[in-house]
Amino acid sequence: MTRPQMLKLREVLEEIDMSRAAFYRMRARGQAPRMRKLPNGQLRVRRQDLDAWWDRCEQNAA
Structure with missing residues (x-):
């Protein structure tokens, strides 16, 4: 399954696990x-x- 190119805010929040x-x-x-x-x-x-x-984010954490 391909990932959608444009994500809704709700989808982004779920992916990054943030309120x-x-x-x-x-x-x-x-x-x-x-x-x-x-x-x-x-x-x-x-x-x-x-x-x-x-x-x-990964580069800044390293």
């Missing part, structure tokens, strides 16, 4: 994966942006 409030605090500090706002106001994260963010 919505904690995610928005991290986003306010500029530390969250890049988000895109759709014309209907919903937020999405591109799979490649989330994967790149994971890589940066």
Whole structure:
């Protein structure tokens, strides 16, 4: 099964195991994966942006 290219915020939160409030605090500090706002106001994260963010987190932890 291929992974979706655009993830809903709920899917991102499940994958990174984080609450919505904690995610928005991290986003306010500029530390969250890049988000895109759709014309209907919903937020999405591109799979490649989330994967790149994971890589940066791993590099910073090392």
